Amino acid sequence: MALNDANEGFMKTLINSIKNAGILLALIGLGVFLSIVSDVFLTVSNITNIFRQVSSNLILSVGTALVILTGGIDVSIGSIMAFSSAVAASLMMKVGCILASVVGLLVGAALGALNGIAVGLLGLEPFVVTLSSMAAVRAMTFIYTKGYPISTVPEEYNVLGSGYLGPFPIPTLLSLGLFVVVFLVLRYTPFGRHIYATGDNEIAAIHSGINVKAVKIAVYTLNGLFAAFAGLILVARLNSAIPTIGSDAPFDAIAAVVMGGISLSGGRGSLLGALVGVLLLGTINNGLNLLRIHAFWQGFVRGVVIFIAIVIDRFRATSRGK
Amino acid sequence: MRFKVVLVLLLVVAMLGITFAAKITIGYAARNLFNPYWIAVEKGIKDAAKKYGVDVILYDARNDPATQRNNVEDLIQAKVDVILITSIVTGSRDSGAAADEAVKAGIPVIGVDTSCGSPRVAVTIRTDNVLGGRLAGEYIAKVLNGKGKVIVLEGPAGDTNSALRVGGFMEVIKKYPGIKVLASQPADWSREKGLRVMENLLQAFPDVDAVFAANDEMALGAIEALKAARKLKSTIVVGFDATPDALKSIKRGEMSATIQQHPYEEGYMAVEIALKILKGEPFESKVVMRPWPWGIEHAIEIPATLITSENVDKYLK
Numbered sequence: 001m002a003l004n005d006a007n008e009g010f011m012k013t014l015i016n017s018i019k020n021a022g023i024l025l026a027l028i029g030l031g032v033f034l035s036i037v038s039d040v041f042l043t044v045s046n047i048t049n050i051f052r053q054v055s056s057n058l059i060l061s062v063g064t065a066l067v068i069l070t071g072g073i074d075v076s077i078g079s080i081m082a083f084s085s086a087v088a089a090s091l092m093m094k095v096g097c098i099l100a101s102v103v104g105l106l107v108g109a110a111l112g113a114l115n116g117i118a119v120g121l122l123g124l125e126p127f128v129v130t131l132s133s134m135a136a137v138r139a140m141t142f143i144y145t146k147g148y149p150i151s152t153v154p155e156e157y158n159v160l161g162s163g164y165l166g167p168f169p170i171p172t173l174l175s176l177g178l179f180v181v182v183f184l185v186l187r188y189t190p191f192g193r194h195i196y197a198t199g200d201n202e203i204a205a206i207h208s209g210i211n212v213k214a215v216k217i218a219v220y221t222l223n224g225l226f227a228a229f230a231g232l233i234l235v236a237r238l239n240s241a242i243p244t245i246g247s248d249a250p251f252d253a254i255a256a257v258v259m260g261g262i263s264l265s266g267g268r269g270s271l272l273g274a275l276v277g278v279l280l281l282g283t284i285n286n287g288l289n290l291l292r293i294h295a296f297w298q299g300f301v302r303g304v305v306i307f308i309a310i311v312i313d314r315f316r317a318t319s320r321g322k
Numbered sequence: 323m324r325f326k327v328v329l330v331l332l333l334v335v336a337m338l339g340i341t342f343a344a345k346i347t348i349g350y351a352a353r354n355l356f357n358p359y360w361i362a363v364e365k366g367i368k369d370a371a372k373k374y375g376v377d378v379i380l381y382d383a384r385n386d387p388a389t390q391r392n393n394v395e396d397l398i399q400a401k402v403d404v405i406l407i408t409s410i411v412t413g414s415r416d417s418g419a420a421a422d423e424a425v426k427a428g429i430p431v432i433g434v435d436t437s438c439g440s441p442r443v444a445v446t447i448r449t450d451n452v453l454g455g456r457l458a459g460e461y462i463a464k465v466l467n468g469k470g471k472v473i474v475l476e477g478p479a480g481d482t483n484s485a486l487r488v489g490g491f492m493e494v495i496k497k498y499p500g501i502k503v504l505a506s507q508p509a510d511w512s513r514e515k516g517l518r519v520m521e522n523l524l525q526a527f528p529d530v531d532a533v534f535a536a537n538d539e540m541a542l543g544a545i546e547a548l549k550a551a552r553k554l555k556s557t558i559v560v561g562f563d564a565t566p567d568a569l570k571s572i573k574r575g576e577m578s579a580t581i582q583q584h585p586y587e588e589g590y591m592a593v594e595i596a597l598k599i600l601k602g603e604p605f606e607s608k609v610v611m612r613p614w615p616w617g618i619e620h621a622i623e624i625p626a627t628l629i630t631s632e633n634v635d636k637y638l639k
Binding site: 040043045046049052053056146147148149150151152153154155158161162234236237238239240242244245246248285286289290292294295296298 | 352355379380381382384386387388391392393395396398399400401410411413414415416417418419420422423439440478479480614615616
């Protein structure tokens with residue numbers, strides 16, 4: 001089933017995902033509502049602003065989607081983000097921004113690979129594996145930084161978080177670029193099909209000759225790499241690496257992915273849904289601010305909107321005869 | 323002709339009316355709204371806004387620097403006239419890039435209590451932590467008559483506020499050759515950690531005359547340790563922050579003194595300075611040169627106050 005999905009034409013896939021994602025209705029509805037009640041919401045600068053604000057969650061959600069599509073879960077990406085960004089920030093003055101960033105990305109990928117080895121080779125439960133790496137890597141971050149924020153980030157590095165290429169913010173271009181690449185890989189390459197197959201029916205995948213272990217190691221490694229990437233963007237946005245950063249990050253990413261219709265049991269869903277999920281979360285946060293909803297109510301409203309989005313999605317799924 | 327002139331005049335009046343009727347809006351990017359200290363800052367801002375007839379938009383970052391950055395961006399989108407920022411992580415520059423962004427969009431930025439870490443911030447209004455530390459040092463030196471043994475409990479390693487408070491304290495203590503600092507250790511702002519660190523230190527240094535803790539929670543922990551060791555009666559304990567628990571402790575005769583900061587006044591003053599900046603009026607601030615990557619900082623420092631058993635009733639409500 002999933003294998004057939006992957007072979008469908010791009011337009012058909014696009015139309016299907018849009019038709020199937022009740023979440024898109026929620027996003028459009030919210031957008032229309034906010035455009036009516038706020039004169040700021042539907043402006044080019046505010047929409048650009050939203051895309052820039054969601055850039056790190058979009059990167060994290062892309063990686064999280066890969067993991068969830070294989071039937072796994074990864075709650076360690078917030079810690080990986082914090083550790084790899086601390087390593088990168090601490091090296092920037094010594095070896096330059098580019099090399100420091102590369103080291104940060106490699107650290108993230110290596111930590112992700114450890115998760116992948118534990119899940120793929122040892123066959124351990126993904127939630128438990130990543131829960132323990134979440135705690136251990138966060139502790140490593142505190143040990144490495146001694147609890148200090150690292151603020152010795154060169155001014156030039158800001159470009160990654162605040163810079164523009166023409167009218168487009170650089171973090172937006174980077175995150176959308178990553179999204180497009182991973183989207184194409186999922187749709188058109190054997191690796192993409194193997195990810196779906198692994199999550200859809202692991203035994204069948206093994207019998208059809210797919211190296212399921214390698215697929216799992218690969219997706220957790222990529223998730224670690226992407227977490228480090230999101231961490232670098234945050235360093236640029238905050239002028240510093242902060243050891244406590246990202247504790248909510250895995251949950252925002254999981255919320256976006258699941259709201260976008262990617263099944264937690266694996267094998268089903270489109271990355272486009274995850275993008276819509278990310279945008280919905282970002283629009284909620286931006287809209288609550290523009291409407292001046294008090295901080296204490298914001299969390300409540302966020303919870304209710306996520307719930308409604310999932311309910312809409314669920315009912316549409318039921319009416320499709322699932 | 324006459325009609326045209328009247329029309330033009332009417333238009334001008336209408337436009338002026340619109341210009342003046344447009345209320346000034348101040349945006350406040352708060353650190354969190356669940357700590358009494360920051361709630362006091364918020365109240366100061368709101369009271370001042372009410373008095374001067376300006377509008378306040380308040381966004382709360384719930385202690386998350388990434389949310390704070392988004393909130394400042396949303397305040398820029400909301401086209402407020404001034405942005406007040408309380409940066410999240412003391413000692414980092416986590417709101418620096420956001421402040422730069424606001425200034426680039428033509429919106430002046432004022433730091434409230436903590437430094438944003440950008441030289442483009444117009445001014446930062448904060449409590450003079452160094453002065454508070456000095457007050458504590460002078461008090462202890464006076465009560466000890468310039469002779470005795472002191473233990474210092476610090477905030478987390480690397481915390482700027484702790485460094486400033488302890489720095490001011492040590493500056494005074496160094497002037498008294500008869501006063502010896504036995505140990506200066508971090509107890510991470512917590513009562514429980516203050517208790518444990520003090521218990522350990524009492525094993526190593528059984529005769530101590532005074533304790534200076536860089537906040538009240540650690541001081542209250544130290545008091546518990548001293549009580550258990552039956553040494554509280556002979557030891558002076560000085561805290562910092564003047565929390566309600568600390569004031570009660572002073573009233574009971576357990577804690578000797580604490581330092582009062584002025585969060586409400588910080589918030590109130592931030593609004594007044596914001597209005598001055600918008601009207602182009604001058605105000606006094608001092609220039610602080612901090613090492614790279616911070617650079618120049620303009621600051622207005624509200625003096626801290628010493629509270630002892632003599633004046634504690636005034637602050638106990």
